[in-house]
Amino acid sequence: MILLQDFEVKIAELKELIQTRISYPFINKYIETPIIDEDRLILLYLIFDDLQLPSREVERYTITSMLVQMALDTHETVSNSVPQEKSDRLTSRQLTVLAGDYYSSLYYYLLADIDDINFIRILAEAIKDINENKIIFYQSDAKQFETFIHTVELIECAVFRKITGFFQIPSWNELTSKVLLLKRLLLERENLITNNNSLFIDTMRKLFMEQESNLLNMMDTYIRDIEKAIETNLMTNFKSNSVLSQRVNALLHSNNSR
């Protein structure tokens, strides 16, 4: 298992490699460089490291899984509104679509380069599942809060679910899906409190309008349950993984004001 100091160097190195890969001057001029979700990056790296795969595979699998996520996150920012003027805003939207496509093509290119057809398939299946669920979420008419949250969970953890399924590591699947859902819920909770617009909050308000005053409570109850599940899983299956425990605990205690 990797030592903490080596781990930090490796994560920094991976971030730089991803940034270099996605950098394209004309795109950078018009759209914001996508944020590299460090929690996802760390979880991916820890999974592949735990599997004791050759370092080349650990690196490529981590980078390509991140590229897929970033491609989809970039596409998520494409809006329906039509820019009123043919201006930089239109160029920015056009390049948002193209940037997402470009990152997707890079994932395929990097895996073909190491002759890994299996992983190409795994990530393609994840993209397929995510988009199926994104449409369900977008058109959501869920009557139950649980159903609504379940769709979000499927979107957030599809990449990890496919990977952990392929390598048959269910404990990692359980942990990562809850951690990623928690992360999203914490973000949306913040959006709810600060009145920030988000598809999640808008949809939640639309679906559970009559419970508006309870929305925060509904989220908090859910968040507490997930936190408990994560803590138990961490103690049972990953007690000796200090790097993972440290990171997940930091997330668990990131908002003590609840």
Next chain:
Amino acid sequence: MKLKMMYSFLNTDLNLIEKELEETIQAEQPLLRQAGLHLLQAGGKRIRPVFVLLAGKFGDYNIDKIKHVAVALELIHMASLVHDDVIDDAGMRRGKPTIKAKWDNKIAVYTGDYILARSLELMAKVEQIEAHKILAYSLVELNIGEIEQIRDKYNFDQNVRTYLRRIKRKTALLIAVSCQLGAVASDVPASIHRKLYLFGYYVGMAFQITDDILDFTATEEQLGKPAGSDLLQGNITLPVLFALQDPVLNSQINKISESTTYEEIQPLVRAIKQSSAIDYSTDISNRYLEKAYKILKELPQNRARNTLYNIAKFIGKRKF
């Protein structure tokens, strides 16, 4: 002879491809399924699958194997069209409302991503790693081509080389790859599949140049969009680059901007149509076709080779 008649001997396999295309985009989610079917039913020439199958005839032709390549390449093409319509804010394609117009941008982006994922899932059934390396490289290039097309819009200070590199990435590569991958998946020796790639590349270049000429010479009815649309959108094509060499046309072209209207551009479109720019462009297209014919002669003689020749000839003469 009509294009479809040229490869009628492939009809059984092409029908199978059509069925596979339909099955592949059968998403679990009803709206996604509808959007995919809407796109499929809008039709299309299916020229990429045709090239895949014809190229396969140079080797160990097994439809159960190369169908994955044929379907995957058509899906990649379809996914790029769905996203192109979001980029261009296009309301109609092939006489039907686009996915973004019928639903919205978000649905179109999700559908495009879904279709691309399905195509890569299918490609993963292709065992030859070389096929993946070729396709993956081409996909990256295709996207760079699209990005550079946005960058070069309304930039009248570009040269023929920039244009040729752009259409190579935008159009010719996927046709070239269709020819090559059909062969690779059929275990055709490298010396032959590389020539098939070149054939597809030359034909693809001629195809796009002809398309760019037709933007000036064809009618609105034939094009399914107003003549001069490319120029109006700021796409600098080969006829425009040649027209820029004429001082009078040059000054008119340089006035075009994002605020130019369709009505304002029509006199210029007519002037370009009557200028020597069209003949010069046709000449370049013909040169690519000559190269395509030449490379075909270096391939083993068979029915597929004759068909490839006829298709190339058709592309050179097409009027819309």
